[in-house]
Amino acid sequence: MADPATYRPAPGSIPDSPGVYKFRDATGRVVYVGKAKSLRSRLSSYFQDLAGLHPRTQTMVTTAASVEWTVVGTEVEALQLEYAWIKEFDPRFNVRYRDDKSYPSLAVTLHEEYPRLMVMRGPKKKGVRYFGPYAHAWAIRETLDLLLRVFPARTCSAGVFKRQRMAGRPCLLGYIEKCSAPCVERVGAEEHRRIVDDFCDFMAGQTSTYVRRLEKEMQVAAANLEFERAARLRDDIGALERAMEKQAVVFGDGTDADLIAVAEDELEAAVQVFHVRGGRVRGQRGLVVDKVEDVDTGGLVERFLEQFYLADGGQEVPREVLVPALPEDPDVVTEILRLHRGGRVDLRVPQRGDKRALLETVTRNAQQALALHKTKRASDLTTRSRALQEVQDALELDEAPLRIECIDVSNLQGDHVVASMVVFEDGLARKSEYRRFSVRGTGGQDDVASIHEVVTRRFRRYLEEREGVVAVEGTQDEHGAHAAGGGAPAGPAALDPDTGRPRRFAYPPNLLVVDGGPPQVAAAARALDELGIDDVALCGLAKRLEEVWLPGEDHPVVLPRTSEGLYLLQRVRDEAHRFAIAYHRQKRGKGMVESALDGVPGLGESRRRALLKHFGSLKRLRAASAEEVAEVPGIGPRTAEAVVAALAGQAPAAPAVNMTTGEVLD
Numbered sequence: 001m002a003d004p005a006t007y008r009p010a011p012g013s014i015p016d017s018p019g020v021y022k023f024r025d026a027t028g029r030v031v032y033v034g035k036a037k038s039l040r041s042r043l044s045s046y047f048q049d050l051a052g053l054h055p056r057t058q059t060m061v062t063t064a065a066s067v068e069w070t071v072v073g074t075e076v077e078a079l080q081l082e083y084a085w086i087k088e089f090d091p092r093f094n095v096r097y098r099d100d101k102s103y104p105s106l107a108v109t110l111h112e113e114y115p116r117l118m119v120m121r122g123p124k125k126k127g128v129r130y131f132g133p134y135a136h137a138w139a140i141r142e143t144l145d146l147l148l149r150v151f152p153a154r155t156c157s158a159g160v161f162k163r164q165r166m167a168g169r170p171c172l173l174g175y176i177e178k179c180s181a182p183c184v185e186r187v188g189a190e191e192h193r194r195i196v197d198d199f200c201d202f203m204a205g206q207t208s209t210y211v212r213r214l215e216k217e218m219q220v221a222a223a224n225l226e227f228e229r230a231a232r233l234r235d236d237i238g239a240l241e242r243a244m245e246k247q248a249v250v251f252g253d254g255t256d257a258d259l260i261a262v263a264e265d266e267l268e269a270a271v272q273v274f275h276v277r278g279g280r281v282r283g284q285r286g287l288v289v290d291k292v293e294d295v296d297t298g299g300l301v302e303r304f305l306e307q308f309y310l311a312d313g314g315q316e317v318p319r320e321v322l323v324p325a326l327p328e329d330p331d332v333v334t335e336i337l338r339l340h341r342g343g344r345v346d347l348r349v350p351q352r353g354d355k356r357a358l359l360e361t362v363t364r365n366a367q368q369a370l371a372l373h374k375t376k377r378a379s380d381l382t383t384r385s386r387a388l389q390e391v392q393d394a395l396e397l398d399e400a401p402l403r404i405e406c407i408d409v410s411n412l413q414g415d416h417v418v419a420s421m422v423v424f425e426d427g428l429a430r431k432s433e434y435r436r437f438s439v440r441g442t443g444g445q446d447d448v449a450s451i452h453e454v455v456t457r458r459f460r461r462y463l464e465e466r467e468g469v470v471a472v473e474g475t476q477d478e479h480g481a482h483a484a485g486g487g488a489p490a491g492p493a494a495l496d497p498d499t500g501r502p503r504r505f506a507y508p509p510n511l512l513v514v515d516g517g518p519p520q521v522a523a524a525a526r527a528l529d530e531l532g533i534d535d536v537a538l539c540g541l542a543k544r545l546e547e548v549w550l551p552g553e554d555h556p557v558v559l560p561r562t563s564e565g566l567y568l569l570q571r572v573r574d575e576a577h578r579f580a581i582a583y584h585r586q587k588r589g590k591g592m593v594e595s596a597l598d599g600v601p602g603l604g605e606s607r608r609r610a611l612l613k614h615f616g617s618l619k620r621l622r623a624a625s626a627e628e629v630a631e632v633p634g635i636g637p638r639t640a641e642a643v644v645a646a647l648a649g650q651a652p653a654a655p656a657v658n659m660t661t662g663e664v665l666d
Helices: 039-046 055-063 075-089 137-147 158-167 189-203 207-223 227-245 297-309 330-341 353-379 381-395 447-466 518-531 564-597 605-615 618-623 626-630 637-648
Strands: 019-025 030-036 064-071 105-108 117-120 129-131 257-264 268-277 280-290 320-322 346-348 403-412 415-425 435-438 481-483 511-515 537-542 547-549
Touching (some): 019 055, 019 075, 030 039, 030 055, 055 064, 075 297, 075 330, 105 137, 117 137, 189 207, 207 227, 257 297, 268 297, 268 353, 280 297, 280 353, 297 330, 330 346, 403 564, 415 447, 415 564, 435 447, 447 511, 447 518, 511 518, 511 564, 537 564, 605 618, 618 637
Parallel strands (some): 257 320, 320 346, 403 511
Antiparallel strands (some): 019 030, 019 064, 105 117, 257 268, 268 280, 415 435, 435 481, 537 547
């Protein structure tokens, strides 16, 4: 690991002008490429105290062994050179997007004498016109099947075309009139080109013009008593209308735009793109990226625009590009896109109207794509095995942590302190063994003391169950832990002799994770020492910087941002946090209701529920008059007055909580 001070440029040697810089490792390989309006200001930020740098930046500057830069004239030139170097050197610490799947496009081979309509994947080729991309290849084929009766263009391969020409007869599509059969010269090259041009115009959005033309031809045919031709034109119009229904109009002004949305967490991001052409959503595309670089949403958008439009075979730049956040230098990026398109480009964040609504839809797709990617990643056996191995190596464990438990504490200004314990076995959540704790032995917001208490209770119960002292199944234990259900099948030593069910705390984890840094880890370690448990590995995961802390260590273990082991620990920690928050909301809502209405004469459990269902929250109930309270079924005038009097004599609780959902209200 290199010390950045050993290769820091001499003071005053870095120019104060736009440019691009490269960090190289000891072998000379480029590990990071960046651009800057001021090279002096940007590079100086990398050589400050390491403790003040983001962990990803720390890893990069300690991996590098030298830095060099190139001065350019403008920021636009800097952006162009930066992307060129990223393509050339493929630096490990730069964000690189990758397709979450391969997206097909509808391609028209205009460079051929007899153009062909086909499904095509991969990089774009010169002389080929593309429509899409589409989410599925079958969507293209379904659309083509409808349109070929109107635009009977060639769809066969070069080999089939040549074979049918030699045989002197068309293929099946020629016989059913879904191909004009240029192979046997039913139409010449010029007529076939006209059919293909009409198809391209239709796909490019000139739909109403073509439909009106067919309607006029149908009317003329009917007037001339050519009823078979009129019927055929009528069926053609119906086929076109069915094809258009598959691509609903979203903008009435014929907008050409790409809408880009980002969903991200600390480790990964998913990007979704909707391609709108002629006011219709013509296709969508999704990409995912590992956030190895310290970058915000605007930075992700900038990197995406570079790689999506400027790469070899990149997408055509539309008139409008709508994004969730602007890059750091939006004018520079816009100028690059303008040069690439050869015309004006509007890069902006939509604020209202149909475009804002559609961007929200794209955002929901991005969120679902990220969730699906995480699910696939977690469910992959090879990936889980690699994650467990990486955790074992990083924490120097004797064996892979096949059972991981994580504890998290949740409170609101010291009230209703609760904790959660989640269990992961073989890298997968074991929800039947989740546990919840009501923390009563600590006061205020002392998470350290709460961690100590919960770890003590969890492992004291483990020791008791190991010795055969077991509480009755289905009840809260003497320490306040709630069971979330039965455990996994176990051996005889882990079963309750009375019920035959698994004991709730019979299994010790290979690794205990606490949400927090050194203080929380020290509290958990102290609890384990007091109980004499020395065979359970322990670590803490600090959320802000994603650092892994071990007991008694002055410095954290920093796992690579692309590490499957870090991803697993993060997922375990986030699940514990979610489970704790859910329990805290439940406790908070229930506690506020019971304390506020407790002791009101004539107000039992059913009437309390009716009140809260009617008003929705304690805040609204507190603001109601006696007459309004009396409108609730089952509540009489006298009881209503007692409720109002009871609430009037109490200080307003904060915050108010929706009693149905448990959500905090304004």
